[in-house]
Every structure is written in structure tokens, then in C-alpha cells.
Amino acid sequence: MSELHSKTLAELSGLLADGETSSVELTRTLLERVGARDAELNSFITVTPERALAQAEAADARRKRGDAGPLTGLPLVHKDIFCTRGVKTSCGSRMLDNFVAPYDATVVQRLDAAGMVMLGKSNMDEFAMGSSNETSWYGPVRNPWDTARVPGGSSGGSVAAVAASFAPAATGTDTGGSIRQPAAFTNLTGLKPTYGRVSRYGMIAFASSLDQAGTITRTAEDAAMMLGAMAGFDDADSTSVDREVPVYRATLNRDLKGLKVGVPVEFFDEGLDSKVADAVQAALDVYRSLGCEVVKVSLPNLMLSVPTYYVIAPAECASNLSRFDGARFGYRCENPRDLTDMYERSRGDGFGDEVKRRIMTGTYVLSAGYYDAYYLKAQKTRHLIAADFAKAFEEVDLLMGPTTPTPAFKLGEKTDDPITMYLNDIYVNGVNLAGLPGLSIPMGFIDGLPVGFQIIGNHFQEALMLNAAHRYQCETDWHTRTPEGFK
Amino acid sequence: MPEYSSNEGPLEQARTYGNLLVFSARRSPLALTPEHVATIAHLARLEVRDEDVSGYCDRLSRILEFVAQLEAVDTSAVEPMAHAERMSQRLREDTAVPVSERDLFQQNAPATDGGLYLVPKVIE
Numbered sequence: 001m002s003e004l005h006s007k008t009l010a011e012l013s014g015l016l017a018d019g020e021t022s023s024v025e026l027t028r029t030l031l032e033r034v035g036a037r038d039a040e041l042n043s044f045i046t047v048t049p050e051r052a053l054a055q056a057e058a059a060d061a062r063r064k065r066g067d068a069g070p071l072t073g074l075p076l077v078h079k080d081i082f083c084t085r086g087v088k089t090s091c092g093s094r095m096l097d098n099f100v101a102p103y104d105a106t107v108v109q110r111l112d113a114a115g116m117v118m119l120g121k122s123n124m125d126e127f128a129m130g131s132s133n134e135t136s137w138y139g140p141v142r143n144p145w146d147t148a149r150v151p152g153g154s155s156g157g158s159v160a161a162v163a164a165s166f167a168p169a170a171t172g173t174d175t176g177g178s179i180r181q182p183a184a185f186t187n188l189t190g191l192k193p194t195y196g197r198v199s200r201y202g203m204i205a206f207a208s209s210l211d212q213a214g215t216i217t218r219t220a221e222d223a224a225m226m227l228g229a230m231a232g233f234d235d236a237d238s239t240s241v242d243r244e245v246p247v248y249r250a251t252l253n254r255d256l257k258g259l260k261v262g263v264p265v266e267f268f269d270e271g272l273d274s275k276v277a278d279a280v281q282a283a284l285d286v287y288r289s290l291g292c293e294v295v296k297v298s299l300p301n302l303m304l305s306v307p308t309y310y311v312i313a314p315a316e317c318a319s320n321l322s323r324f325d326g327a328r329f330g331y332r333c334e335n336p337r338d339l340t341d342m343y344e345r346s347r348g349d350g351f352g353d354e355v356k357r358r359i360m361t362g363t364y365v366l367s368a369g370y371y372d373a374y375y376l377k378a379q380k381t382r383h384l385i386a387a388d389f390a391k392a393f394e395e396v397d398l399l400m401g402p403t404t405p406t407p408a409f410k411l412g413e414k415t416d417d418p419i420t421m422y423l424n425d426i427y428v429n430g431v432n433l434a435g436l437p438g439l440s441i442p443m444g445f446i447d448g449l450p451v452g453f454q455i456i457g458n459h460f461q462e463a464l465m466l467n468a469a470h471r472y473q474c475e476t477d478w479h480t481r482t483p484e485g486f487k
Numbered sequence: 488m489p490e491y492s493s494n495e496g497p498l499e500q501a502r503t504y505g506n507l508l509v510f511s512a513r514r515s516p517l518a519l520t521p522e523h524v525a526t527i528a529h530l531a532r533l534e535v536r537d538e539d540v541s542g543y544c545d546r547l548s549r550i551l552e553f554v555a556q557l558e559a560v561d562t563s564a565v566e567p568m569a570h571a572e573r574m575s576q577r578l579r580e581d582t583a584v585p586v587s588e589r590d591l592f593q594q595n596a597p598a599t600d601g602g603l604y605l606v607p608k609v610i611e
Binding site for chain 2: 100195196307311327328331332339348353357360365376378380381382384386422432433434435
């Protein structure tokens with residue numbers, strides 16, 4: 001029997017229901033673990049022990065009254081991109097180092113209402129711009145599997161906290177792979193739902209047509225539990241989709257016999273580590289043994305997804321981040337001479353290099369004379385990429401392949417060249433451009449480092465994806481492994 | 488709109504019309520100069536320190552060169568896609584929803600006075 005701290009949400013939910021432990025005991029155990037070990041990883045920006053214990057007491061009281069749900073009393077960490085009323089919400093930036101959110105994000109409200117206990121706010125790439133968690137104002141996060149390596153990004157603190165068993169689950173956001181890539185690097189299950197499935201209200205905007213909140217857990221079953229509580233229509237988000245939320249947990253065990261799985265040939269390009277390719281083949285064999293038919297498909301424009309993403313995301317970023325002007329909230333420079341000086345120095349000092357690069361890239365591609373050549377062009381190539389996926393889903397039920405070309409890289413390894421860093425997201429960017437749901441699950445290890453298997457569904461097919469992921473996790477035990485240094 | 492001859496450099500020929508800074512369009516990827524970076528940074532209201540300019544020149548040039556591969560794609564028959572879901576914009580009644588938490592909001596402000604946000608003098 002594993003220790004309390006390394007159990008899944010489903011296991012802990014059972015223990016709480018059976019009275020084997022209490023939310024207060026569980027919360028204390030995890031807070032102590034964070035206090036003792038997080039200096040090695042830097043996965044938290046803010047720990048909120050008082051709030052956590054108050055929420056845990058309330059959850060235990062709720063259980064006594066007999067109105068506890070499956071998530072009541074279960075701890076989690078929120079990525080520091082979600083506004084949490086009365087708690088610092090920094091988005092990993094100096095710009096918001098002094099920002100105490102005056103309201104809760106819808107995701108936070110809903111998980112609070114389900115009775116989940118927030119242990120704190122997790123570290124992240126600044127404004128979610130990064131693939132290694134090295135752009136945070138609060139310093140890099142380290143990967144619990146090898147502390148010389150990155151945990152991935154931008155939800156790097158969220159995955160490190162769960163992988164190190166500081167928390168059984170975390171929220172994340174995924175604009176271009178920021179849940180799936182870090183989940184792959186840390187042996188976790190990371191789900192990015194369909195665009196519009198989960199409310200973006202109170203989630204600090206990076207690229208509004210791509211941003212989506214999701215889950216970071218140990219298992220697909222846990223992701224199903226959490227997504228059920230997070231998803232659903234929200235009047236406060238104009239792109240929220242009014243569509244029934246299935247009971248994801250109810251269909252996890254469905255038979256996969258006859259399911260048609262497409263494997264995009266473009267995922268097996270020269271950039272793919274051959275050992276990762278072997279692991280993907282082994283995972284596909286598991287699906288074959290479960291009765292799935294595995295066929296090759298083509299997404300001919302997939303290789304355009306990274307350059308397309310790096311026009312569209314910076315353009316939307318430049319627009320969204322114009323709100324940080326030093327006037328109403330956030331960082332303001334010392335002794336501004338005039339208004340322009342206040343804007344330029346507040347933003348110049350408040351933002352880090354990667355964020356400034358993206359704002360400048362976005363400003364450039366949106367500027368008169370360049371708009372058609374870059375931004376409009378990228379909107380068209382985005383359409384080509386989305387159309388490829390749509391065509392593939394006429395033939396198959398799910399797409400499968402690697403999440404990343406390689407396992408986690410070393411800190412500092414890719415910080416000199418932005419393009420090398422960007423290309424790490426080659427298999428994940430396209431899913432955001434097409435607005436599709438994507439999931440990464442553990443599929444094995446290469447030289448002691450975990451690698452992720454990606455499952456992509458058609459719009460609103462999260463239930464089928466979770467079903468497929470759960471059946472795989474019933475056949476394999478990769479997802480049960482935890483890092484040696486954080487047992 | 489003004490026209491520029493095709494052999495003019497990109498940002499050297501940038502001119503201001505009202506508040507709109509117009510770049511002369513060009514097709515091929517370019518290596519940005521320090522002046523380009525200064526212009527873009529000013530448009531974005533970002534101070535870039537002198538010692539950081541060459542780093543931005545190099546990295547932004549690499550990014551622009553990388554994304555310029557899109558130029559080779561034939562998109563003549565493709566509609567632009569602005570959003571992930573081809574949904575129509577949802578509308579709601581235009582009714583006021585008063586939020587009376589000004590004091591709470593202003594706790595995050597760098598400088599306030601009597602409920603107002605203070606900024607440096609704009610008009611002398």
C-alpha cells in the first residue's frame with residue numbers, strides 16, 4: 001500500500017468516504033511535504049496553509065453532514081495563472097508580483113464548490129510563455145525525475161508538484177502544449193480539453209483563441225473526475241460552449257474493440273528520438289491487443305503548425321498584454337517622467353525577455369504593411385492545419401502519437417535559441433490551432449526519463465479519449481511509477 | 488495609402504500618419520537592425536536597454552525568418568481562420584451589472600487618491 005501522499009484522487013476519495021483519513025490529515029501531510037522538499041524543485045510560488053486547512057476543515061464538516069461529493073476534501077494546486085480572490089496571482093511575472101486577485105476564476109470557483117482544497121499556487125513560465133519553466137520571474141522549476149532537467153512548461157510547477165507527490169492533482173493551462181508537454185516530461189496524465197469546454201474567465205489571457213484550462217493528474221480516471229467538475233458553460237466567458245458535460249468517469253471502462261486509431265505519419269519525422277518512436281509503437285501494440293484498428297493517416301500541413309503558432313500566439317499576446325500599463329494594477333516603475341515613460345519602463349522592467357520577444361514579434365506581425373504577409377497568412381495556414389485534422393477524423397475515432405520528440409532536456413540547454421525551444425512543441429501546437437482536445441499519458445522511460453503518449457480526439461470527444469487512456473492504464477503500470485528521489 | 492518602391496528597406500521607410508506607423512511591405516525575411524528593434528519596442532511601449540538591443544535583433548530576426556516559411560504555402564483559395572471553433576459570437580442583453588468593489592480593486596493600484604487612479608501628468 002502506497003503512502004497517503006502518492007495516492008490518486010480516486011483512491012483518496014475512497015479513503016475519505018470510508019473514514020480512513022480526513023481532509024485535514026491529508027492536507028497537513030501534504031503541506032509538511034511541500035515545506036520539507038519544495039526548495040529542491042521550486043514548484044510553488046505561493047503556499048496557502050491557512051486557507052488550505054480552513055478548506056479542509058470545511059470539507060470534513062461537509063462530509064459529516066452527508067453532502068460530500070467525490071472531490072470533497074481532496075487537495076490540489078492551482079497554476080498561478082488562475083485568479084484566486086485574496087491570494088497573490090502572479091502569472092510567473094514580476095509585473096504581477098504584487099497582484100492580489102480581487103475575484104476567483106470560474107475554474108477555481110467550481111473546484112472550490114466541489115470541495116477541493118487549494119494547497120497553493122504553482123510556478124509557471126512567465127504569462128505561460130515557455131516550454132521549460134525557465135522564464136518564470138520566480139526562477140526555474142526542476143524536474144523531480146532528474147533535477148538537472150526541466151519539468152517542461154508552461155505548467156512546470158503544476159507537474160513538478162504532482163510528480164513529487166506534493167499534491168495528487170493540479171490545474172494547468174495549454175495554449176500550445178503547456179499541459180501535455182510537461183505531463184509527458186514528468187510521467188503524468190495531462191488533459192487539454194476542447195477549446196470552449198472549460199471557462200477562461202479569471203484565467204490570465206495569453207492567446208485567447210488558443211488558451212484552454214485542463215487537468216494534471218496521475219491517472220485518466222482522476223482527470224475524468226476533475227474535468228467533470230471544471231467543465232461546462234459559463235456566461236462570463238464569451239467563447240464558452242453551452243453543451244452538456246458528460247459523466248466522464250462513467251464511460252472509462254468501455255470496450256475499445258473496433259475503435260479506429262489513426263497514426264499521423266508526420267509525427268515520425270527526423271526530429272523524433274528513435275527510442276520515443278519505439279515506445280509509441282509499443283503503446284500502439286497495447287491498443288491493437290485491446291481490439292483497436294490502427295491505421296496510418298496524414299496531416300500534410302502539420303509541419304506548418306509551429307511557424308503558424310508563432311505568428312498567431314504572439315499577435316494575440318501583444319494585444320492581451322497591452323493591459324499591463326502600470327496604471328491600475330501591477331508593477332509601476334520608479335518616478336516616471338511622463339505617461340509614455342511610465343508605460344515603457346513599467347513594461348520594460350515588469351516583463352522578462354521571452355515575454356518581450358513575443359510582444360515585439362506580435363507587434364511586428366500585426367503592424368500595417370506586415371499584417372497580410374504574416375498574420376493573415378498564418379490565419380490561412382491555421383485553417384489548412386485544422387482542415388487536415390477534420391479530414392483525418394472523417395476516417396478515424398482518435399489520433400495517437402508521441403507528445404514530444406525527446407524526453408526532458410537539461411536546464412539551460414535550449415535557452416539560447418528560441419527556435420530550438422519552440423520546435424519541442426511540434427506535435428502539440430497543431431491541436432491548439434485546431435481547437436481540439438489532447439491528452440498525454442505515460443508510455444515508458446528512456447534512460448530513466450519518462451516519455452508521453454498523445455491521444456487527440458475530435459471536438460468534445462474527451463469521454464472517448466479518457467476511456468482509451470484509462471483502458472491503457474489498466475493494461476500498463478507506467479503511470480504508477482514515481483521518481484526515486486521523491487518517494 | 489502611400490506607396491513605397493520595392494527596393495526601399497522596411498522600417499527605414501516607416502512613416503507616421505497620425506498615430507499609425509506604416510511599414511513598407513516587403514516579402515522576404517529580414518535581419519532586423521537596432522533601429523527596427525527600437526521602433527517595434529516603442530510601438531509596443533517597451534523599454535529595451537541599449538545593452539539588450541543586439542540580443543533582441545538576433546533572436547527576433549531568427550523568429551521572423553522561421554515564420555517566413557509560411558510564405559511558400561499556397562493559400563490563395565483558403566479562408567482565414569480566426570477562431571478554433573467556427574462558432575458565432577454569443578450576444579447578451581446590454582444590462583448593467585454593478586460591481587461595487589472599487590476599494591478592493593484599488594488595493595492593487597500603484598497610486599490612488601479619493602477613488603481615482605493617479606498617473607503622471609498628461610497635459611501640461
